Amino acid sequence: MKGAMQTINTVLGPIDAAGLGTVLAHEHVFILNEDYRLNFLPDWDEEGEIARAVTRLRELKELGVDSLLDVSVAGLGRNVERVRRVAEQTDLNILATTGYFTYNDLPLQLHYTGPGLGFDVPEPMVASFVRDLTVGIGNTGIKAAALMCAIEAEGLTPGVERIMRSVGRAGVETGAPIIVHTNPHTQSGRVAQRVLAEEGVDLRRVMLAHCGDTGDLDYLRALADAGSVLGMDRFGVDVLLPHEVRVATVRALAEEGYADRMILSQSAYSYSDWFDEAAKAQFAPDWNYRCVVEKVVPQLLAEGIDRSLIDTMLVQVPRRLLTRTLGAEQATPLSDNSGLDPEKEA
Template identity: 40%
Template sequence: MTTGATATVRGTRAPEALGRTLMHEHVFAVSAALANDRPELAFPHGRAAAIDATVARLQEVKDAGIDTIVDVTVFGHDRDIPALVEINERVDLNIVVATGFYTEDLPSKTFEIRQALARQRGRNFYVDVFVADIVDGIGTTGVHAGIIKCVTGPEGLTRGSKGLLRAAAIAARETGVPITTHSDPHTRGGLEQLDLFAAEGVDLIRVVIGHSGDTTDTDYLKAVMDTGATIASDRFGYDLPGTPATPERVAVIADLCAQGYADRIVVSHDAMLHTDWLDADYTAMFPRWTPTYIPTEVVPALRDAGVSEADLQQILVHNPARLLAAVAEGAS
């Protein structure tokens, strides 16, 4: 397979230089509307304090042994690339950013109207925006997206989400970057996503099915991985009701590694370092929901569960490097 460099906030990196990687995090997610009109909600202690706190938390992540974070904050999730540039100037850690749209159905009215206009002209607005983020860069920042994010929820492939997943597939084929998803494993949503991607000609080894760690159904997880796709156990520390606690998540990964699936697993937290989506009272309910939890607590627990050092290296280093390497269209 012909591979290329990985786009990060600070420029391109060789995939083998990414090191230990968390594949699904949110570094800075702030609504432009709230930042402009209700800044006390977006930045309760001021924007400068929010930047400082995020830098400090990322430094803790780096000090814990993580080298790269994939920030999957996209349109609809209040992406702020200029803030990431400012943050990344102060901490020596790779940040890969995403393009895509976060919604379980229709996107924003702006995107919906622009898509309707584009269709009248024989184009696809979603694809055009995603490809531009990857090829041309985002705004005036010079930062290029290195992965595409798309979403389905418990309702599965709704009319709106189907169009966005198809756009993600087309953009992935055109640019060679991978796809990562938000999925509902309780409805086996990853398989539905993969069926659509396969029908659109996506190489499924370039797809990560997100939130797969929210189930202990190993038959489902193996069915996803048997397509060639990768599963993400990416909510460590986020102990939502009805989802497995850390010991169960660890046990599932150990079981899958013992069955030979270590080459199709990645891990993360889905943590939000600074966001106006949530407030301090909510995040206080999840004290382990921090992107240092995997290197400090989960990795030792995986070792104790029998996961070998080789498999840990596969999950934390080699799998992300393989996924994040851009692949030329038509390469084999």
């Protein structure tokens, strides 16, 4: 792939990878389960919420952000046609993701179907994820740009493991990057690295989300030394970890040479059926799309972090992660925690 123009899929079609610009690599547009919406949200305003998302993302573009990776997959109410309507009214690149999000069980549609189950067939999730990446999601023609799964405090349950291994296999087959929602307090990032490495995934193609929820530098160094990108991606959620600790952690790691294995983001959203807006305004008033640009970056610069390192975390690392590398690299052994030579990275 070196030497040729490399493209990345957005909800409006492929773009040159160089056009990604400044990227928020872990965000959401809508978190809205359709079953829940149809039955329990009688006041949902489709047009109003689309207009609200358009306004917020236009503001984000005006602040200098060029692209946003929407990690809302199945299980979080993914609706790429709704997101496409938003993208059509902004100049921001919005990238879709495939995978499945759960802390525990698989949906009942997959409970009895799969290897060794009542309907003993090859794992159907692998084919579904590959189709989303190569053909398109449903009948929309929109191709996903990345894969996503989760491992929370519940650990590697049978359902979580099945999804994670399916995501890993789809990643190996397509060269797509993988984002894993993790819980740093249970160090579930270590488990994710082990399982994905067992499936042949190059750990440099993996972003471990929510690493910014801890200030445990030893844990974060170990994940980065194995090659993965650290998602410092919940800025604004001070209720989980104070803002100053989050910034200090990024600063410390950047000063140690880990800026090339970090991204900055917020895991924010325009609408979520998980949280009441009034409640969010109380417990996390800075949790929005603008926190990184308006608060985090100025603070890091004021504290002596070079602008080039900011660009590394917001431009270079996301572009490297999102550019497919099928067949270009060998899997990074999990046991090798000696770090990677940046000069040798693709």
